[in-house]
Amino acid sequence: MKRFFLVLLxxxxxLSFGSCSQERVCRGDFFAFDTYHTVSIYGMSEPEADAxxxxxxxxxxxxxxxxxxxxxxxxxxxxxxxxxxxxxxxLYSALLSAAKIKTETNGAFxxxxxxxxxxxxxxxxxxxxxxxxxxxAALAASSPDLTLSGGSASLPEGMLLDAGGFAKGVLAERxxxxxxxxxxxxxxxxxxxxxxxxxxxxxYEFRIGITDPHAPEKTAGYLLLRSGFLSVSGHYERYSEYxxxxxxxxxxxxxxxxxxxxVVSAAVWSEDGxxxxxxxxxxxxxxxxxALAFFSETxxxxxxxxxxxxxxxxxxxxxxxxxxxxx
Ligand code: ADP
Ligand code: MG
Numbered sequence: 645m646k647r648f649f650l651v652l653l654x655x656x657x658x659l660s661f662g663s664c665s666q667e668r669v670c671r672g673d674f675f676a677f678d679t680y681h682t683v684s685i686y687g688m689s690e691p692e693a694d695a696x697x698x699x700x701x702x703x704x705x706x707x708x709x710x711x712x713x714x715x716x717x718x719x720x721x722x723x724x725x726x727x728x729x730x731x732x733x734x735l736y737s738a739l740l741s742a743a744k745i746k747t748e749t750n751g752a753f754x755x756x757x758x759x760x761x762x763x764x765x766x767x768x769x770x771x772x773x774x775x776x777x778x779x780x781a782a783l784a785a786s787s788p789d790l791t792l793s794g795g796s797a798s799l800p801e802g803m804l805l806d807a808g809g810f811a812k813g814v815l816a817e818r819x820x821x822x823x824x825x826x827x828x829x830x831x832x833x834x835x836x837x838x839x840x841x842x843x844x845x846x847x848y849e850f851r852i853g854i855t856d857p858h859a860p861e862k863t864a865g866y867l868l869l870r871s872g873f874l875s876v877s878g879h880y881e882r883y884s885e886y887x888x889x890x891x892x893x894x895x896x897x898x899x900x901x902x903x904x905x906x907v908v909s910a911a912v913w914s915e916d917g918x919x920x921x922x923x924x925x926x927x928x929x930x931x932x933x934x935a936l937a938f939f940s941e942t943x944x945x946x947x948x949x950x951x952x953x954x955x956x957x958x959x960x961x962x963x964x965x966x967x968x969x970x971x
Contacts, residue, residue, distance in 0.1 A: 663684025672697035676704045677712065677812060679836030683819075687844075695824050696816040700813025700833075702820050707818060711811035712737050713804075714757065717722030720807055723789040724758065728798040736795050738807070738814050738918060743790055745810075745922045747878035748942065751787075752934070753926035754897035759785040766893040766902065771884035773891065779784065783900035809877075816829060816840040816893075817875050820917070837881065838921055839874045846871055855880070857951045873917040878909025878951070896929045904932030906953045913963070914946035923948065932958050 683700055685693045689727035710732060712718040713744045723729045731739070742755035759782040763774050774782075785802030812835050820840040822843065823831045830843040832850060841850045849868050856864035857878045867874060880890040892902040909926035914920040925944060927935040932950055939948065939960045947963040959967055 654845065655800050657953065658943075667692075667843045669843045670694070670697065672701070674701045676701075676708050677815070677836060678714070680830055681836060684832045685823070685828050688827060692827065695829060696823070699822055703818055703822060704815060705834075705895060707734065707811070709776075711738070711807040711814070713761070713806050713808060714956060716800050723797060723799070724804045728796065733815065736797070738810060739790065739797060739805070740761060740792055741918050742807075742810050742922060745919065745926070746789075746792070748937065748944075749923075749926045751898050751931070752896070752929040753922045754800065755805055755807060755810065756788070756799075756803055757786045757895060757897045758806035759802055760895050760897065760900055761806045761893075764806060764891070764895060764902070766884045766891050766895075767882045771886055773886055779900045783897075786900070794813070805946070809925040810918050810922045812836050812838045813873065813875055813917040814877075816921075817917035820873075825868060837876050837924075838917065838968065840917065841869050841871060841874075843870070844931070847957050850927075854911050854949065855909070858955060863970050864943070865949075865967055867911070867913060867949070867963070868966045868968070870912060872913055872915040873920045873926040874907065874911060874913045875917075875920040879903070879920075879928070880909065892928075894925055894928045898929075903929045907931050907935060907950045908953050909951040910935070910947055911949040911951075913942075913948075916946075917942075919944060919946060920940045936960070 667686045670685045673680055685696060685848050706830045715721060718734055719735050746754050760773060763782040816833060816835050816838045820842050823842050830840055830848050833840040839852055849870055851866045852869055852874055853866045854861040854864040854876060857880045860880045861969045875918045878895060882893040884891045894903040896903045907928050910924045912920045912924040927950060929946060932952060935950060948960045949967050950958040
């Protein structure tokens with residue numbers, strides 16, 4: 645419920661669009677992947693927009709049946725049980741990308757950390773921090789690489805895949821593709837922490853608000869975007885408390901424990917939705933120094949806004965001028 649409320653706050657209230665337009669807008673929302681999704685479609689007649697919205701919802705459900713860790717019958721859940729399988733194209737190509745980002749981020753982002761997310765169960769009723777021995781065992785099961793070849797995956801003993809850190813980035817990409825193929829002039833898709841923006845001629849400037857992690861009912865600022873995907877990950881989104889301590893749902897796959905760096909929330913923009921989603925999670929794990937070093941050393945194209953525990957904000961150079969802090 646808390647999560648539902650925060651998502652609503654983050655994206656119903658904080659999304660603000662550029663200049664006011666006379667264009668007709670249709671909005672739709674639906675629940676999937678354990679969160680609410682909101683879509684705004686411009687420049688279509690009501691029946692056309694309704695048809696597009698149903699198509700987007702159907703695609704979301706189809707992808708949930710591929711990537712969900714919790715739906716017993718999803719393709720990912722079956723792979724986790726069966727250990728070896730020939731995969732569908734969307735799952736295989738997303739796992740290839742995610743595995744590559746795991747290597748590039750030196751393990752800060754890891755699609756193979758399912759044994760750890762299951763063990764910790766952050767956000768579950770009756771949360772209790774696990775014992776050291778259990779953490780060590782889940783860490784050992786999560787650390788090896790996944791074997792991907794010829795469209796198949798095979799998991800080493802004890803490993804579980806968790807697509808929670810990248811599935812909504814893939815979803816955002818797929819839905820923007822569908823929007824692009826329609827007659828819609830402009831759209832904003834807000835998919836549980838991942839926003840995709842689209843305008844037919846690519847010239848519209850969207851203002852996308854970013855939640856203040858220190859006061860989640862407020863906007864910390866907004867980014868001006870013409871295309872691509874913005875993903876925001878932060879401790880404030882989902883956490884558990886025990887004995888006066890907070891435990892984040894973002895885990896450090898290198899220690900097996902909840903992330904505890906100086907980055908409390910990271911917003912990442914990229915033309916690659918999966919990359920934006922994965923890096924926003926990775927930067928919360930890495931902390932400021934490692935995240936900015938990654939930015940200067942990689943060939944990947946993205947921009948990041950890092951919200952730090954001391955209340956300040958660090959930006960990658962390419963976003964200076966696009967990020968406007970709320971006074
Ligand atoms: P959201 O919950 O909004 O999707 P994220 O994109 O940050 O937030 O993804 C967090 C989810 O990803 C967790 O709930 C968990 O399932 C998984 N996860 C947690 N830590 C990591 C990590 N270091 N690398 C990859 N996935 C992670
Ligand atoms: Mg993420």
